[in-house]
Amino acid sequence: MSYDVRTPVYEGPFELLLHLILKEEVDIWDVSISEVIDRFMVEVEKLDRVDLNVATEFLLIASTLIELKVRRLLPGAEMIELDEELLRFEERDLLLARLLECKTFKDAAKVLQGMLRRGAKVVSRSAGPEEPFRSLSPDPLARVTPAQLAAAAIRGLTPPAPAPEVDLFHVAPIRISVREAADAVLLTLNHTRPVNFRTLVAGIDDRIEVIVRFLAVLELYKQGIVDLDQVETFGDLTVRRFEIAESELDLVAMEDWESAVARLDADADAVPAQ
Amino acid sequence: MSTNETKRAIEAVVMAAIEPVEPQFLAQLTETPVDDIEALCTELMAEYERDGRGFALARVAGGYRYQTHPDMAAYIERFVLEGQSARLSGPALETLAIIAYKQPVSRAQLAAIRGVSVESTIATLIQRGYVAEIGHDPGPGQAILYGTTVRFLEQMGVDSLDSLPPLAEFVPDASVVEALERGLRLRAEDIPTDESEPDAIPE
Amino acid sequence: MSTNETKRAIEAVVMAAIEPVEPQFLAQLTETPVDDIEALCTELMAEYERDGRGFALARVAGGYRYQTHPDMAAYIERFVLEGQSARLSGPALETLAIIAYKQPVSRAQLAAIRGVSVESTIATLIQRGYVAEIGHDPGPGQAILYGTTVRFLEQMGVDSLDSLPPLAEFVPDASVVEALERGLRLRAEDIPTDESEPDAIPE
Numbered sequence: 001m002s003y004d005v006r007t008p009v010y011e012g013p014f015e016l017l018l019h020l021i022l023k024e025e026v027d028i029w030d031v032s033i034s035e036v037i038d039r040f041m042v043e044v045e046k047l048d049r050v051d052l053n054v055a056t057e058f059l060l061i062a063s064t065l066i067e068l069k070v071r072r073l074l075p076g077a078e079m080i081e082l083d084e085e086l087l088r089f090e091e092r093d094l095l096l097a098r099l100l101e102c103k104t105f106k107d108a109a110k111v112l113q114g115m116l117r118r119g120a121k122v123v124s125r126s127a128g129p130e131e132p133f134r135s136l137s138p139d140p141l142a143r144v145t146p147a148q149l150a151a152a153a154i155r156g157l158t159p160p161a162p163a164p165e166v167d168l169f170h171v172a173p174i175r176i177s178v179r180e181a182a183d184a185v186l187l188t189l190n191h192t193r194p195v196n197f198r199t200l201v202a203g204i205d206d207r208i209e210v211i212v213r214f215l216a217v218l219e220l221y222k223q224g225i226v227d228l229d230q231v232e233t234f235g236d237l238t239v240r241r242f243e244i245a246e247s248e249l250d251l252v253a254m255e256d257w258e259s260a261v262a263r264l265d266a267d268a269d270a271v272p273a274q
Numbered sequence: 275m276s277t278n279e280t281k282r283a284i285e286a287v288v289m290a291a292i293e294p295v296e297p298q299f300l301a302q303l304t305e306t307p308v309d310d311i312e313a314l315c316t317e318l319m320a321e322y323e324r325d326g327r328g329f330a331l332a333r334v335a336g337g338y339r340y341q342t343h344p345d346m347a348a349y350i351e352r353f354v355l356e357g358q359s360a361r362l363s364g365p366a367l368e369t370l371a372i373i374a375y376k377q378p379v380s381r382a383q384l385a386a387i388r389g390v391s392v393e394s395t396i397a398t399l400i401q402r403g404y405v406a407e408i409g410h411d412p413g414p415g416q417a418i419l420y421g422t423t424v425r426f427l428e429q430m431g432v433d434s435l436d437s438l439p440p441l442a443e444f445v446p447d448a449s450v451v452e453a454l455e456r457g458l459r460l461r462a463e464d465i466p467t468d469e470s471e472p473d474a475i476p477e
Numbered sequence: 478m479s480t481n482e483t484k485r486a487i488e489a490v491v492m493a494a495i496e497p498v499e500p501q502f503l504a505q506l507t508e509t510p511v512d513d514i515e516a517l518c519t520e521l522m523a524e525y526e527r528d529g530r531g532f533a534l535a536r537v538a539g540g541y542r543y544q545t546h547p548d549m550a551a552y553i554e555r556f557v558l559e560g561q562s563a564r565l566s567g568p569a570l571e572t573l574a575i576i577a578y579k580q581p582v583s584r585a586q587l588a589a590i591r592g593v594s595v596e597s598t599i600a601t602l603i604q605r606g607y608v609a610e611i612g613h614d615p616g617p618g619q620a621i622l623y624g625t626t627v628r629f630l631e632q633m634g635v636d637s638l639d640s641l642p643p644l645a646e647f648v649p650d651a652s653v654v655e656a657l658e659r660g661l662r663l664r665a666e667d668i669p670t671d672e673s674e675p676d677a678i679p680e
Binding site for chain 2: 484507
Binding site: 060123126127129133134136137138140141142144147148149150152153154156159 | 478629
């Protein structure tokens with residue numbers, strides 16, 4: 001593979017990870033954690049400019065790797081519950097899938113490059129019709145209004161690298177606010193019978209929504225509307241509604257959560273689902 | 275109209291055009307079935323090639339156009355001099371590849387696949403005219419969706435997106451998958467044991 | 478270079494050219510005496526006529542060009558009236574708009590703003606009669622400066638450049654301002670008033 005003649009400059013964490021695994025044959029698990037980090041940092045330092053988004057992604061990948069590795073080293077690994085084990089495989093597979101996708105498009109790009117290069121070797125006819133036919137054709141500018149010209153000028157004068165925009169894409173998945181989540185929780189807890197937290201989030205697939213619901217439960221606990229109980233560490237969390245609430249539901253306090261949720265969601269956006 | 279006359283008309287019209295001429299349009303102008311137009315164009319292509327012409331008739335972006343013969347690139351390069359726009363960077367090419375195969379695609383989806391922000395590469399691709407905003411996501415975010423342009427097809431010298439090699443051809447082969455799996459394996463037990471696949475064990 | 482190769486090169490270059498190509502230029506490009514070029518072009522003309530091509534190689538003022546065969550005039554008329562050849566591409570319109578608003582402007586400045594070579598776009602705009610060379614940069618490079626023509630104003634339906642809509646509050650990015658300033662001795666009114674920023678003034 002003669003592709004990598006230049007000093008490797010990585011455009012992103014996947015590319016770096018691909019390089020570490022495929023080219024340098026680093027076995028992420030056979031080397032020590034510090035070595036993984038060192039090698040990662042050496043490569044990161046080669047980046048000629050620090051893009052905050054890139055840096056964040058690098059951190060994310062690095063921490064995922066370390067997390068996977070640490071879990072393996074932790075004592076009592078044999079006792080890990082089955083679904084946690086599965087979850088870990090899921091994380092690994094997710095990373096693997098993304099690496100494969102990255103590699104697929106990297107290779108596709110090489111072929112496109114070849115096609116573009118071949119395409120650049122030919123010049124297409126663009127002289128158009130000769131006179132007197134040329135004068136027959138309607139003048140293309142006749143259909144352009146001054147306003148369209150001004151718009152074209154602005155388009156043309158707008159530099160290639162646009163100012164970062166607030167991308168609202170990440171807002172989309174949020175379908176529920178803490179306030180709404182609290183309503184939903186209270187609806188389920190209309191008796192004083194304790195309910196398992198799992199029940200409260202049953203049927204919710206979106207991780208963020210689960211977290212929002214958890215935040216709602218915490219807020220209700222803080223406000224003295226529900227009680228929480230957890231018999232053993234990592235055991236199930238049970239939620240029980242007080243028969244007589246210690247206070248009214250404070251809606252203003254609920255709103256405070258929303259900015260936190262927005263941040264949380266922005267973070268989640270950096271780890272796109274599947 | 276005789277076949278010969280139709281062929282001449284095709285040659286004249288395509289010569290006068292500044293962008294690929296759709297066969298339907300040629301059919302309409304010459305009052306000839308589209309299939310015949312396609313057949314005649316194929317004949318013309320073969321004739322130019324046989325006669326060793328320095329130009330060619332090409333089927334590009336859904337139509338026919340005259341272009342210089344690839345063998346003549348050296349003269350054309352000298353002729354157009356600065357005409358060649360700068361090469362695309364690796365990241366720009368990879369982003370272009372994702373857009374070409376996954377369109378319509380949003381910036382967030384592109385960033386997810388690339389693992390980095392794609393702001394500036396998209397801007398470059400739009401400026402080159404290879405990529406354009408082709409719509410909005412109907413979902414709540416109303417994210418802008420990107421796709422490739424006719425100019426992209428023209429530059430690539432292909433007739434349509436279907437003429438691109440299928441993405442499946444680029445899916446990494448088993449050895450790459452295996453190397454990645456090895457690199458990312460969770461624990462010692464994940465390594466296949468000696469009996470099953472001794473090669474898989476890293477030295 | 479073989480005679481055949483020279484002929485192919487002539488065909489390719491004339492096909493790619495927008496304006497008629499001078500035989501001297503072809504001679505230089507192919508390292509062939511001008512007389513031979515003329516002879517080869519005469520051969521090509523005869524070949525196309527013999528093969529009953531719908532186009533012809535013609536010797537016009539300024540050199541050789543491809544044009545449609547006179548017999549095909551009826552088709553070309555219909556084709557041209559349909560207006561397929563009468564579209565200004567997005568990039569061409571943008572370049573024209575930049576020239577209109579920022580004239581006089583050099584090719585290098587346009588290329589810097591557009592991020593791509595503007596050779597062929599400018600050629601098209603000149604050919605259309607919208608843009609003309611209106612002077613030379615007094616600076617060392619003596620670069621050709623372009624501006625819009627009276628014909629441009631007529632087609633836009635405005636009396637003068639002042640009648641074009643103002644670009645409102647649009648403020649070009651620093652990189653565009655820099656590109657405009659680079660290599661061009663500034664007209665007094667263009668010099669940034671902020672004297673504290675000597676960097677903005679070209680060397």
